[in-house]
Amino acid sequence: MLINLTDVLTSEGKEERLQVEVGLTDISCRMGDFPIVDKTLLNLTLKNLGMNKASVEGRMELVLAMNCDRCLKEVRQKIVLHFVREAEGPDAYQEKEKDDEQNFMAGYQLDVDGLVKNECLMNLPTKVLCKPDCRGICIKCGKDLNTGECGCDTFVPDPRMAGIKDIFNAAKSGEE
Numbered sequence: 001m002l003i004n005l006t007d008v009l010t011s012e013g014k015e016e017r018l019q020v021e022v023g024l025t026d027i028s029c030r031m032g033d034f035p036i037v038d039k040t041l042l043n044l045t046l047k048n049l050g051m052n053k054a055s056v057e058g059r060m061e062l063v064l065a066m067n068c069d070r071c072l073k074e075v076r077q078k079i080v081l082h083f084v085r086e087a088e089g090p091d092a093y094q095e096k097e098k099d100d101e102q103n104f105m106a107g108y109q110l111d112v113d114g115l116v117k118n119e120c121l122m123n124l125p126t127k128v129l130c131k132p133d134c135r136g137i138c139i140k141c142g143k144d145l146n147t148g149e150c151g152c153d154t155f156v157p158d159p160r161m162a163g164i165k166d167i168f169n170a171a172k173s174g175e176e
Contacts, residue, residue, distance in 0.1 A: 002109040005046065005054055009089045009108060014048040022116050027064060029121055037076065038063035042116060052089035056110065058082070062120060066128045070136035071144050075128055083119045 001023055008014050019041045026035045045057040059082050066077045090107050104115035135145035143150035157165070 001112045002106065003044075003112060004108060005087060005089075005105075005110050006108045008046045008048050008054045009052050009087070010048075012048055012050070014046075016044075016046045018044045018046070020044055020112055022060065023113050024117060024120075027062075027117060027120050027124075029124070031124070032067075034064040034066050034077075036062055037065050042112065044112075049086065052091055054087045055084060056087050056115070057084045058115070058119070060116065068130040068134055069128050070134045071130060071146055072137065073130045073144075075130050077125060077128055079120060079123050081116065081119050081123060083115075085115070 001020060003018070003020065008016055022039060022042050024036055024039075026033050028034075040061045042058055042060040045055075047055040047057075049055055062079045062081065064077045064079060066075050067073065068075050085104070087105055087110060090105075104111050104118065130146075137144055138150045138152050139154060140152040141150050143152075
């Protein structure tokens with residue numbers, strides 16, 4: 001969705017408050033595609049900061065369907081967004097030549113979906129767990145260890161001790 005900011009950018013002291021429906025249905029990134037299962041309206045406050053400058057403040061909540069990093073169960077991850085960004089008209093933006101700062105503006109139009117997606121990407125959790133003490137899955141059989149033990153031998157020998165183990169096994173086989 002695009003919102004025209006011409007009035008806010010050109011009228012000194014102008015302030016607008018809007019509630020906007022965000023059209024995003026999922027968030028895609030390197031970590032995967034995460035469907036948005038619930039979202040609130042985006043509350044926007046647009047304030048003029050001078051000629052061709054405006055403040056864009058937004059608040060909203062999203063719920064993403066993600067997977068637990070240990071057991072792979074689906075988890076509903078709530079993300080609360082609160083951001084304040086400075087938007088500039090195309091004339092002021094070209095003068096400063098900021099190529100990465102205003103990727104949410106298209107001329108005098110504010111790209112709401114692009115802005116929310118960028119803010120959401122910056123607020124994604126680094127680790128998603130279904131519960132803080134999630135035990136994950138067995139590395140041998142793949143059983144969910146949260147439901148009980150699987151009985152697999154999960155002993156992993158220390159690789160630093162491999163040389164000593166070889167000496168011990170050679171001495172042991174020499175005794176027989």
